[in-house]
Amino acid sequence: MVAFTAKRLGVALLVALTVSLITFSMIFVSGDPAVAIAGEGARAEDVDAIRKFYGFDRPIPVQYADWLTGALKGDLGRSYTLRQPVADVIASRLPVTLALGASAILFALVLAIPLGVVAAVRPNSFIDRFALLVAVVGQAMPSFWFALTLILWLGVYWRLLPITGSDHWQNFVMPAIALGYYVTPAVMRLTRAGVLEVLSSDYIRTARAKGLRPAKVLFKHALRNAIIPVVSLAAVQFGFMLGGSIVIETIFQINGLGYLAWESIQRKDLPVMQAIVLVLSVIYVLLTLAADLLNAALDPRLRTS
Amino acid sequence: MAQTTLPGLHIIDGIAAPTPGALLRQRILRHWGLLSGGLILAAIVAMAIFAPLLAPHDPYDQDLARKLIPPVWHLSAKASWTYPLGTDHLGRDYLSRLLYGSRISLLIGFSAMLISGVIGTTLGVLAGYFGGRVDTAVNFIVTTRLAMPVVLVALAVVSLVGSSLTVVIWVLGLLLWDRFAVVMRSATQQVRSREFIVAAQAVGCSTPRILLAEVAPNVLNHLIVIATLEMAQAILLEAALSFLGLGVQPPTPSWGLMVSEAKGLMFFDPWLIAIPGIALFLLVLSINMLGDGLRDVTAPENRG
Numbered sequence A: 001m002v003a004f005t006a007k008r009l010g011v012a013l014l015v016a017l018t019v020s021l022i023t024f025s026m027i028f029v030s031g032d033p034a035v036a037i038a039g040e041g042a043r044a045e046d047v048d049a050i051r052k053f054y055g056f057d058r059p060i061p062v063q064y065a066d067w068l069t070g071a072l073k074g075d076l077g078r079s080y081t082l083r084q085p086v087a088d089v090i091a092s093r094l095p096v097t098l099a100l101g102a103s104a105i106l107f108a109l110v111l112a113i114p115l116g117v118v119a120a121v122r123p124n125s126f127i128d129r130f131a132l133l134v135a136v137v138g139q140a141m142p143s144f145w146f147a148l149t150l151i152l153w154l155g156v157y158w159r160l161l162p163i164t165g166s167d168h169w170q171n172f173v174m175p176a177i178a179l180g181y182y183v184t185p186a187v188m189r190l191t192r193a194g195v196l197e198v199l200s201s202d203y204i205r206t207a208r209a210k211g212l213r214p215a216k217v218l219f220k221h222a223l224r225n226a227i228i229p230v231v232s233l234a235a236v237q238f239g240f241m242l243g244g245s246i247v248i249e250t251i252f253q254i255n256g257l258g259y260l261a262w263e264s265i266q267r268k269d270l271p272v273m274q275a276i277v278l279v280l281s282v283i284y285v286l287l288t289l290a291a292d293l294l295n296a297a298l299d300p301r302l303r304t305s
Numbered sequence B: 001m002a003q004t005t006l007p008g009l010h011i012i013d014g015i016a017a018p019t020p021g022a023l024l025r026q027r028i029l030r031h032w033g034l035l036s037g038g039l040i041l042a043a044i045v046a047m048a049i050f051a052p053l054l055a056p057h058d059p060y061d062q063d064l065a066r067k068l069i070p071p072v073w074h075l076s077a078k079a080s081w082t083y084p085l086g087t088d089h090l091g092r093d094y095l096s097r098l099l100y101g102s103r104i105s106l107l108i109g110f111s112a113m114l115i116s117g118v119i120g121t122t123l124g125v126l127a128g129y130f131g132g133r134v135d136t137a138v139n140f141i142v143t144t145r146l147a148m149p150v151v152l153v154a155l156a157v158v159s160l161v162g163s164s165l166t167v168v169i170w171v172l173g174l175l176l177w178d179r180f181a182v183v184m185r186s187a188t189q190q191v192r193s194r195e196f197i198v199a200a201q202a203v204g205c206s207t208p209r210i211l212l213a214e215v216a217p218n219v220l221n222h223l224i225v226i227a228t229l230e231m232a233q234a235i236l237l238e239a240a241l242s243f244l245g246l247g248v249q250p251p252t253p254s255w256g257l258m259v260s261e262a263k264g265l266m267f268f269d270p271w272l273i274a275i276p277g278i279a280l281f282l283l284v285l286s287i288n289m290l291g292d293g294l295r296d297v298t299a300p301e302n303r304g
Helices: A002-030 A033-038 A044-054 A060-072 A086-121 A126-140 A143-157 A169-180 A184-199 A202-209 A214-252 A257-266 A270-298 B009-014 B020-030 B032-049 B094-130 B132-147 B150-161 B165-175 B178-192 B195-203 B207-243 B255-265 B271-298
Strands: none
Touching: A002 A060, A002 A270, A002 B132, A002 B150, A033 A044, A086 A126, A086 A169, A086 A184, A086 A214, A086 A257, A086 A270, A126 A184, A126 B271, A143 A169, A143 A214, A143 B207, A143 B255, A143 B271, A169 A214, A184 A214, A202 A214, A214 A257, A214 A270, A214 B150, A257 A270, A257 B150, A270 B132, A270 B150, B020 B032, B020 B271, B032 B094, B032 B271, B094 B132, B094 B165, B094 B178, B094 B207, B094 B255, B094 B271, B132 B178, B150 B165, B150 B207, B165 B207, B178 B207, B195 B207, B207 B255, B207 B271, B255 B271
C-alpha cells in the first residue's frame, strides 16, 4: 500500500505540473500579452511599460518558474481588471461553487442510486425502463436549455423558486438539479451494473440460502460492495462538474468560480482565467487521487495495477 | 436414414444456417432504438443537405415589421403558414434558421469528431499495441487531459484566439479525444494477444501492416460506437459555447445561438427557446441511440 500510494502521489504531482505548464502557456495563445492588456492602438511606450510591469520581458522559463513558485505559495498574480490579488478573488468565489457542486452531486446520488438499485433488482420492470429513460434523456439534453426550462416552469409559471442570485439556499435548488442531472445517467448505470453483478455472486447465493431476508441481503451484503465504484465515480464526476458549472452559474448568476471564469473571459483577464483552470485541475487531481487510494484501501487487488 | 415421414419436416433440410451477416441484419432490424435513432438522424441529415430547397425563406433576411410572429399552433391572429415556426426578434423566419442550423451542428460535430478520432485512436492503438513505456506515456497524457476542465479551456482558448467556425471545430477536436484513446487502448490490448496477431508477427509482417490490416478491422466496431458518442458530445459543447457567446457568431444560425438570442424573450415567447432546444435534444438523442444500438448489435456482450 505504501508503494502504491507513493507511485500514485508521484503521478498526481506530475499531472499537476504538466497542467500548470499548459495553463501558463495560455498567455501566449493570443500573441503578445502586453499588447492585449494595453488594447489595440496603444502607444509603444505604454506597451513597453506594461511589459515591464507584468514581467513579460523576462525569458519564458523564468516567467514560468516565477508564476509556479508564486502559485505554490498561494500567490496567483494580480487580476488585470479587478485590481485585486487573484488568490483573494478565487478564495471568495470557490466556496459558492463547491456548495453548488456538493448539492448537485447530492441530488444526483439521491436520484441515481435508488433508481439504479431498483432497476437491478427488477430488470426489465417498469422502474428499470423508467431509469433507462431518465438516463437517455439526461445524456441528450443541453444543460443550458434544461436550466432555462427549469427557470420557466419552477421559477416563472409555478413561482416555486427564486430565479437568480446566490444568497439563500433556495437559490441553489434549480442550479443543483440542472447541474446534477448530467451526472445521474453515469451513476445510475454503474449502480445498476454493480448491483446486478454482485447479486449473481456466490456469497449472495449463500446469504439467501441461509434464509436471510431479501432486504438484509440487498442492503447489508450486496449494496456494500456495489457502492464502492459508485463512490469513486462520484468523486471524479464532482471534479468534472466544477468545470461544467460555468454554464449553470452564468445562467443563474451565481457568484461562484464559474461565473467569475465567464466574467474574466469576457474581460480577457488572463491571470484569473489561468488561476481558475489551475485550481479546478488541481481539485480534480486531488479527487481522483483520493478515490484511487480509497479504492485501493478497500480492495487490495487494485494495488498491483 | 430413411426420409422422414413427418409432413413438412423435409423443408428443414433445405435451410442453411444463417450467415453472420444475416444474423447482424436480423439484430439491426429487431433493435428499435437503433432503427429509430438512425431514422431521426437520417431525417436531420436530409434537412441539413436540402436546407436551401426546404427553407421557405432566407435565414438571414431581417424585417422588424414582422418580428416575433408566433408559430402556427399558437392561438394568435398573427400566426400564419407563411412562417410555420414563427419569426425571431429580428423578424427572421424561424423554420429556415432551424433548417440551416442543423448544418452547423452536424458540421461541427462531425469535423470535431474526426479530429479527436484521429488523435485518440492513434494514441490508444499505439498504447494498446506496444504497451510498456508507450502505454505509460499515453496514460499520462490522457490523465492530464482529463484533469483540464473542458468547457472552461474551450471558452478561454476561443476567446483568446477569436471565435470562428474553424476555431470552434479545432478547439473541440483537440479537447475531446480522451474517450477514443481509452476505449481504443483496451480494445487493442484485447486484440493484441490473439493468435492471428502472433501469426502475422511470426510471418514477419511489418508493424504498420499488422496495425492496419490485422488490428484495425477488429477494433472498428468500438471505434464507430465511440465516434457517435463523441459527435453527440461535440454538438452539445458547440451549443453551449454558442449559447455563452463564444462559439458560432451571429448572424449564423446555430441552435445554441438561437437559444441564447431568445433567452431574454423566453418569459413572453417560450417557443423561441423550446424549438431550437428540442431540435438539439432530438439530434443528440438520435446519435446516442444509434451509438448504443450499434454497440448492442455488433458486440452484444458489452451491453452496459
